[in-house]
Structures are given as structure tokens and as C-alpha cells.
Amino acid sequence: MSWLNFFRSQKPEAPSASAAKDRLQIILAHERVSRDGDDFLPKLQKELLEVVARYVKIDADKVKVDLERGQGMSTLAIGVELPGNGTAKRSAA
Amino acid sequence: MAQVITVTSGKGGVGKTTSSAAFATGLAQRGKRTVVIDFDVGLRNLDLIMGVERRVVFDIINVITGEAKLNQALIKDKRVDGLYILPASQTRDKDALTHEGVGKIIEELAKEFDYILCDSPAGIERGALHALYHADQAIVVTNPEVSSVRDSDRILGVIQSRSKRAEEKREPVKQHLLLTRYDPVRVERGEMLKLDDVLEILAIPLLGVIPESESVLKASNSGNPVILDNESTAGQAYADAVARFLGEDKPHRFLDTEKKKGLFGRLFGGRAA
Ligand SMILES: Nc1ncnc2c1ncn2[C@@H]1O[C@H](COP(=O)(O)OP(=O)(O)O)[C@@H](O)[C@H]1O
Ligand SMILES: [Mg+2]
Secondary structure (H helix, E strand, O other), rough: OOOHHHHHHHHHOOOOHHHHHHHHHHHHHEEEHHHHOOOOOHHHHHHHHHHHHHHOOOOOHEEEEEOOOOOOEEEEEEEEEEOOOOOOOOOOO | OOEEEEEEOOOOOOOHHHHHHHEEEHHHHHHOOEEEOOOOOOOOOHHHHHHOOOHOOOOOHHHHHHHOOOOHHHOOOOOOEEEEEEEEOOOOOOHOOOOOHHHHHHHHHHHHEEEEEEEEOOOOOOOHHHHHEEEEEEEEEEEEHHHEEEEEEEEOOOOEHHOOOHHHOOOOOOOEEEEEOOOOOHHHOOOOEEEEEEEEHOEEEEEEEEOOHHHHHHHHHHOOOOHHHOOOHHHHHHHHHHHOOOOOOOEEEEEEOHHHHHHHHHHHHHHOO
């Protein structure tokens, strides 16, 4: 273990601190924006679902919200499982 | 039957979140359906250590207030099957946790999971009490250092008196000691409490000793629980502890200096890998 580790540690590894910095910059940029205002996601979800519910019956348990915060852009996907013919359809928002 | 395991310590900064992330990941790696809950409301950090911070939509408070369903707030880990994270809120404070709210969440999770891990906040107040109330087992994370050992002793007392099991006079919460940030070099120099000293004082069964290791910082930088780094001593020690928790007989490793470092390590290294 000592031999292996010794030689291995001489090789420059991708420094993990820069990964830490990248991750922090992204997440903090998002958090600073929402710090003062109320968290808008619960409200957004509620209103979107109200619109969908005007047209189809939806089961609140079958709603999936996925978010991926990115550097310049984030994606929010709201998946609604529609009842009826047995095949789930997804509507993205 | 689902088991609720609370990872607690009294003192902050001793390695609860690191251990919760490692332990939850380790249990899931061994095929157990596992969810890890961040109870540090107001100071969420487990999401970062688990590397899922960009995917947090809802949190435990949203579930308690009814703004989100539990299954919407659970984040599925992409590396290990059967592993889920329930994040803490960042904008609310610990008072937003309610007795009934937490109880309902635990009850619902118990239907789906084998293990429910609760990453406790520091202290012995509200947040920590919520995290330990439902515990069937407690992993007490302790550093070999006077204030940490004293705080662990206090939290052991709290577990024995304030947990649901204590209130209902059922079989007491099963307690485990996880000694972390153990540095054999400093122990040998007499600068740090020995394992035996801590065991003698706290007198609870030893689950594992996690050595001080640079790989822990690397793991948190990249958002990968250290147990996924099976070359690191800390990662291996966590894997051993999980195995022991599941009933395997594993000798304790990384306890002394000699075994840890070979000739080169001693000549050039000086630091733990
Ligand atoms: N075995 C270890 N070796 C080195 N550093 C560690 C170890 N365990 C934890 N740490 C570091 O200690 C600090 C506190 O850890 P954390 O898990 O956040 O503690 P807590 O949740 O108890 O406040 C972090 O910087 C973490 O990287
Ligand atoms: Mg913590």
C-alpha cells in the first residue's frame, strides 16, 4: 500500500478544490437569489397543477418535480401522470 | 421492520454529516433500502456532502407544511441503488419542525425503507431532539478530544431520557460509538485520547474508528461520500463499520502508526492517505 500510494500520489490528480469551487459557485448563485424572496417552487408547482387540473383529473401523489441547477441555465421538469388509459404521459414545464 | 438510526454527537463539527452520508451509502451498497434525512434545518449541508445540492426542489419542511408530497421531496441517488436523500430546509428554522410532522414522515418512510438515517444538528435542543426522538439505534460520533467526549456523554443521557423508546418504556435505544478523526500519530505522542480511554469513559459498544484522513475533504469537495473512495483509509473504515453494523465480524484497522505507514510513508509522507 505504501509503495503504490507513494507513486500514485506523485501523479498530479485533478485537484478536488476546483470542483468544490465550481459546485459552490453554482449553488450559491442560486441560493443568493432566493434568499430574500420566498421559495417560489412550491407556489409555481401549485399554480401549474391548478392549470393542468382544469383539463384533466390528476393525482397529487403522481406529480414529479425535477430540477437541475446549472451554471447559466437550470431545467425544471414537472411530470404529471395522467390517469385513464393506463399509459402515463408526461407534460414538461 | 424499518430501523431508525440517528447519527448524533452533541458537539458540532465532529463528523456527523460525513458519517451519515458514508453510512447511508454503505447500507445501500449492501442492498438495504436507505433514506438519509438532514435534520439540520436552517443549515442544510448533507445535500452538498451527498453531491445532490443542484437537484433539491423540496425539503422536509415543505413536506411538513403540506406544500409537497414526501415522494416529491426525496432525491434519488444516481450512484447507488435504493439510496434516497431528504434535504433540510435552508430558509426556515428548526421551529418549523413539528413533532407530528416528523412523526408522520418517519411513519411513511418506514413503509418503504429498511433504514432511516437521521443526520442530527449539533446541540441538545429542538433540532437534535427531533432527530433522536424516533431512534431505534443511535450512532454517537465522537472525536478523541475532551469536549467531544463530554458532549457525547450528555447526548447519551438525552437519548436515554427523551427518546420515544424511553417515553414509552420500551427496550432502550441501541447505542454505538463511532470514533472519528482518529490520528494514531497524535495518539502515540500522547496528544490525543486513546481509543481505550474513550471506550472506558463512554462505556458503549464500539462500532468503528475512522482515521483522520485527507480523503474526507476530497470527498466533500467533489460531493461523493467518502465510503465510495475504497482506496482511502476513512472509506475502508466506514465500510468496515457498516459491515459490523450488519452483524459481520471485522477487526478494527488503522489504529496504530506502524500499520498505516510503510518506509516511504514515514520518510516522505507524514500525512495520512
Ligand atoms: N475522518 C476525517 N478526517 C478528516 N476530516 C474529517 C473527518 N471526518 C470529518 N472531517 C471533517 O470535519 C469537518 C466536520 O465534519 P461534519 O461531518 O460536517 O461534522 P458535523 O456534521 O458533526 O458538524 C468537515 O470539514 C469534515 O471534512
Ligand atoms: Mg452536520
